[in-house]
Amino acid sequence: MSNFGKNEDCPSSQELLEFQNGDLSIEESRPIGRHLAVCEFCAAEAEFYERYPTLDERTPPSELPEIPRPLYELAEALLSHKRESIPLEKLIEEIDTASRGDQ
Numbered sequence: 001m002s003n004f005g006k007n008e009d010c011p012s013s014q015e016l017l018e019f020q021n022g023d024l025s026i027e028e029s030r031p032i033g034r035h036l037a038v039c040e041f042c043a044a045e046a047e048f049y050e051r052y053p054t055l056d057e058r059t060p061p062s063e064l065p066e067i068p069r070p071l072y073e074l075a076e077a078l079l080s081h082k083r084e085s086i087p088l089e090k091l092i093e094e095i096d097t098a099s100r101g102d103q
Helices: 013-021 026-038 040-051 069-080 088-100
Strands: none
Touching (some): 013 026, 026 040, 069 088
């Protein structure tokens, strides 16, 4: 399995968010669009921003989208560096199942 993560050629998370929100000019967007076609990690990050857009800090908690439990656990583990290594396919399956509500 390849190293699934950002490398020095990847746009920053902020650039990906701005790209996904349409906040970049066409000139700024082109290289990011080309990058997303070849980088699975950045494509997944951009898809995340599409599914879970950033909300205004005044948004009431009742209107916040629920993050699927496996995705929440992954983020929590990555932040604490305690997640056991599991195959990517298994993680994707868990996230898909949770997002469909099949928990």
